[in-house]
Amino acid sequence: MISARDIKAKICSSEIRSAGTVKECFERIKKVDPKVKAFLRLSRENALNQAERVDNNKDRKNAKYGLLEGVPIAIKDNIMVKGEGMTSASKYLEHYVSTYDATVIEKLKEAGAIFIGRTNMDEFAMGGSTESSAYQKTTNPWNVEYIPGGSSGGSAAAVSAGMVPFALGSDTGGSIRQPAGFCGIVGYKPSYGLISRYGVCALASSFDQVGTFSKTVADSALLTSVIAGKDYRDPVCEPKESMDYVHELDNPDILKTLRVGIPKQLLDYKTDAEITKYFNDAGNKLKLEGVEIIEIDIPAYKYVPALYKVIMCAEVSANIATFDGIRYGYRSPNGRSLNDEYAKSRAESLGYEVKKRILFGTYVLGAKNYHRCYHQAQKVRTLLINQITAVYKKCDFIFTPATLQMPVKFGDVLPEECDLFLIAANLAGLPGITVPCSFTSSGMPMGVHFMGSRFSDAKLFQVANAFEKISGFDIDKYPTNL
Amino acid sequence: MTNYETVVGLEVHMQINTKSKVFCECSTQFGAEPNANTCVICTSQPGAIPILNKKAVEAIVKTGIALDFNINKQCTFARKQYFYPDIPKNYQITQSEPPLCSDGKLTISVGGKEKVVNITRIHLEEDAGKLVHEIGSRKLDYSLLDLNRASVGLMELVTEPELSSPEEVLGFLTELKDIVEYLDTSKCSMEEGKMRCDVNVSIRPVGQKELGARVEIKNMNSISSIRDAITYEVERQKEVLESNGKLVQETRLWEAEEGVTKSMRSKEEALDYRYFPEPDLVPFDLPDSFIEELRKQIPELPKARKARFIKDYGLSEYDADYLTSTRLVADYYEGALNYSKDKDKKVLAKPLSNWISTELSAKLNAAKVCISESPVSSQNLTKLISLVLNGTISGKIAKTVFEEMYVKSSDPETIVKEKGLSQISDESAITKMCEESIAESPKAVAEFRSGKERAVAAIIGLIMKKSKGQANPQIVNRILLEKLKSIKKSCQR
DSSP states (O other): OOOOHHHHHHHTTTOHHHHHHHHHHHHHHHHHHHOOOOEEEHHHHHHHHHHHHHHHHSTTOOOOOTTOOOOOOOTTTTOOOSSSBBTTTOOOTTTTTTTTTOOOHHHHHHHHHEEEEEEESSSGGOOOSSSSSOOOOOOOOTBBBBBBOSHHHHHHHHHHHSSSSSSEESSSSTTTTTHHHHOOOOOOOOOTBBOOOTTTSSSTTTTEEEEEEEEHHHHHHHHHHHHHHHHTTTTTTTOOOOOOTTOOOOOOTTGGGEEEEEEEGGSSSSOOHHHHHHHHHHHHHHHTHHHHHHHHEOGGGGGGGHHHHHHHHHHHHHHHGSSSSSSSSSSOTOSSSSSHHHHHHHHHHHHHHHHHHHHHHHHHHHHTTTTIIIIHHHHHHHHHHHHHHHHHTOOOEEEEEEEOOOOOOOOOOGGGGGHHHHHHHEEEEEEEEEEEEETTTSSSSEEEEESSSSHHHHHHHHHHHHHHSSSOOTTTTTOOOO | OOEEEEEEEEEEEEBBBOSBBBSSOOOOOTTTTTTTTTOOOTTTTTTTOOOHHHHHHHHHHHHHHHTTTTOOOOOOOOOEEEEETOOOOSEEEEEEESSSSEEEEEEETTTTEEEEEEEEEEEEEEEOOEEEEEESSSSSEEEEEEETTTOOEEEEEEEEEEEEEHHHHHHHHHHHHHHHHHHTTTOOTTTTTEEEEEEEEEEEEEEEOOOOEEEEEOOOOOOOHHHHHHHHHHHHHHHHHHTTTTOOEEEEEEETTTTTTEEEEEEETTTOOOOOEOTTTTTEEOOOHHHHHHHHHHOOOHHHHHHHHHHOOOOOOHHHHHHHHSSSHHHHHHHHHHTTTTHHHHHHHHHHHHHHIIHHHHHHHHTOOOOOGGGSSHOOOHHHHHHHHSSSHHHHHHHHHHHHHHHHHOHHHHHHHHHHHOOBOOOOHHHHHHHHHHOHHHHHHHHHHHHHHHHHHHHHHHHHHTTTTTTHHHHHHHHHHHHHHHHHHHOOO
């Protein structure tokens, strides 16, 4: 599959037609998705009609092209598209129909993008393997016995297996960058407040951001240019920079003066030997281009898993409370009183992981635990932010492996600290991007992660783009066993 | 028998008078079709995010300034969590720590005595929707949910436990309502549920310092039910203590039909609301300039205005009280006065007050029209009264003209001119009418001559009939008596 950027260019120059590209997507899906199971629902008819409209419109004189005119895209199933279902991979929302468009969807429609279908995810984005979906298990396209990562596993697998050029995901604690790493593609989470959260089913409101999956950094930059921007409907969405990430993406000199920091805390955790090896290789390639690599010290990294869990679960317990069986969603036929109705509707429709997090969040917010749990976690979060901020005086980006372990088989559990260095970006509101760097001896890909200071997203794209060119990773390679 | 004293503190909720809700753009209009004023935010659809209506913050700060509060410049929000169908998110967003306003006071006067009541705080929160329980003949059948009210802005005001009788509570609420209505920050109507009040009641032996067990009473929907609930609860608590029982901290519900309070939950059963900072709303600071701008917008409050009406216009306490009871009436009154020259204001003040409190208010009340929408403008009312004062029309004609003005919203001078209602003050014309009438009333004249002075009324009636009511009564009186007396004298001679 060619890149989104090329698809758009070729549609505009009439080299290809949108309908043809969309058909190719559905053909590829038909061929590989029975094994990958990335999509929960497809909108074949709508997508083809839309593509025909683009093609017909294009033949007219003075036709105006959106930034993504006629380009197919997949959408994670926790984003609202008016008139479409939105399950968040939960049984609770099985029959829910969105009554409005999320801001990112509005922007994609304006840009002329074509929605192919909705991708699988962990239920309400809670998980890192996409196994907690109430509907199906998505596989890793490089080896279908392995997890694709999560929570946006469906979007990651769809792009990785060449079913769509790019996709939207959401990232609360690594949910884009971890599966991107596992599936060998680019995964980007913006600075908190760069992209509107309006219309995205909330997990933990102070960490949630919509982000992108693509084969190339350029496609993520293009997609971000379309969906980023101030939105009065999301009070935290107040980007402070211009949102054009495309025109200055190619900065040939960027690596010459760059300084990146590698946290010495990496050594505190058990890391897959091949990941260590290829991460060091990547570092050496950067050095050869003139990048200065320094060691940095962020002692508060060790608190990341615990404080993420406390704050995320606290916000989950409140956000998921609205799914009560009263106004929409699943309602148990067995309720005998109001409280019984609440209890049964939730017990019968929410999954294990969701219940666990609600219970934990409820616990840490209880009057007796608030100060020693939730409040304490917020204090440690401030400590972490201060330490990271101090480090950015010494270096431009923090450089780590995307994950410390390779993907596991279904049913096996990843260690808690596996994506600790990704979660730090959510806790501190920072932008992060995973770029694939190598295949390991297992035949599965791995990636590296760059994390920038808040609202340094434009420069982050430039660095990732430059790294992509020197990484030696073959982006044209697709899984062949499907 | 021990003497007890009553200690009451209040939690008053007032709907903030803004066009749209506090966290979405839906209308706050009362009485709309169920769920007509709802959107994805106030029904809590997935992905919805609250947006703060800053007008609601303004309203609270204004109220705080008027009640001598310290205004806290930080504005932060928290989620207060509990499950109930009338709050769709199953948490309520509240602006509680710190509250926008802390440490205010209100002076009330009860039984001629003034008392300063300290008010702990005012903070912003969102209202809940309404559940309508449809009850069939034997059991609860179903409940209907109306979310029109959900997420309408509320200001919650909490007093110190410093009120000591139902009368003081009523005095406080009335005074508060007057001020808030003046500020126009809430409509305060209890019937429409725009003002609601929970009371905390305890009793203690006179002289004891520690407070007794606090009982919170909810579910009162009128001023009189608040009074009845406190009166009942104080008696109940006395009875418990007199019979050596123990009072416990609890929440009780007022059952209006039975006239009793019933236990709802004890302190042990109190809910853990699991407050935490609202991540969807960014905390912000109120700039000093914002607060100062609002300070400038505070109008003269009812007490000050009443004192000024008495001093400047020479009104009685009673009249001034009536005129300043609502800001709109007072504005109408002063608006009317301002159409006259300064030297005439004192002359106009009293009759204008009378016209507003009698003729105008009777008409407006009957038609359920607000004085600000009165068909008789304040300027036209002033003109009408001036016509009476300068003798152009009589008081009686003025009432006829007023009727016309109310129906047609027209100018009194035009009506008087068009209908030829000007008073006849021409003495020769009146003399002629008097002479004719005397000639036509031999019987009355005879009675008058025999000493029955009352007989003159019949002749005046005849003159008024001839003049269609337009003859100046004072002049008629004078000339008629002169004529009659001269007849009497000539007969005696």
